[in-house]
Amino acid sequence: MRRIYLDHAATTPMLPEVVAAMEPWLSGGFGNPSSLHAEGRAAKAAIDQSREIFADLLGCLFGEIVFTSSGTEAANLGVIGGALSARDQTGSWEVILGAAEHHCVLHTQKLLELLGFTVLIAPVDREARVDADWIKEQVRGRTALVSVMHANNELGTFNDVVEIGRHCREHAAFFHVDAVQTFPGDWRVDDFEADLLTLAPHKFYGPKGVGVLYARSGVKPMALMVGGGQEREVRAGTENTAGIVGAGVAARILGEDLGWKNCIQEVRDCFADRLGEGFVFSVGPGSEVLPGHCHVRFPGVDAEHALIRLDREGVSASSGAACSSGSLEPSHVLAACGYSEKEAKEGLRFTFGRGNTLEEAERGAEIVGRVCREIAERRAKN
């Protein structure tokens, strides 16, 4: 039986068009994009074509796109480099991070503190939405940068980045948005008044090993990777031509018609409807949520145990939590939402993508329901 992949928030398979577009740059097109000769110019032109695609889709200028090696690097550059740039420009020394941000944002705290910043962690509600009023109260003249994700990668809920962005702009604080889970979408960087915004192409059917940072002109994040003057001296290091080309093709294909999001939502809804008794949905029906996300708990069933069983039965899912040395840490997102450690260890995340069918949703729900109920029954007997 074909496996059912329900972990698209972790990563997505590359589109065949992406693989085809990358191939020439993995073989013949080896020129260094910084070289002046024909091979170098060809690579630079291919990279710039990709830059154009991202600028178009984000509604920004060509020169405001910076390529990095991952979403993580883009977010590090946006948050740390952005805060350093803000401090240079305004002398402000405080940074605000949402408590349910991805670790690539949250774990900048230690470095920021070593660099002399004061870091405030903004609380979130039960569905991982940051408290916008709390942030608005804190943002004053001393705030260098605020970082809030557009949608949460575990629960799939959205933050009010429009409101927060407006407030940051009014108070001259830089605003970084982690839009890794929502790109491409029906929004543009100016909708959020974002100064910095992070994307990760492997989340939208592009390659791994490449990231994208939008940096508004006038922001110029301090380079964290230093060396050659690549990427307008914001990110040194020879660019990953094939990865950047693939990222651009994925963005263009997915961005030109967003109708695929409705198809994913239909499949996800079918799965959620068929899970059956015993599941507790982490996000209420009144909340806006990413089209592919379904986050649940089955009280009494440890996610780690369920995920191992599901993997054996051909279903790939996740808890949304970090995996270290073969065992799952309780999710920091659920902890920030106020879940107990036991509840946080029960979180199961199913994330649907373009390849999933209604048949897979039905079969997947049957397997997930059966596995969780079996584990719970066995637990109850012991």
Ligand SMILES: Cc1ncc(COP(=O)(O)O)c(C=O)c1O
């Ligand atoms: C919301 C969010 N931000 C950032 C990242 C990091 O991206 P990358 O895996 O490209 O480093 C991820 C990946 O899981 C994510 O989900």
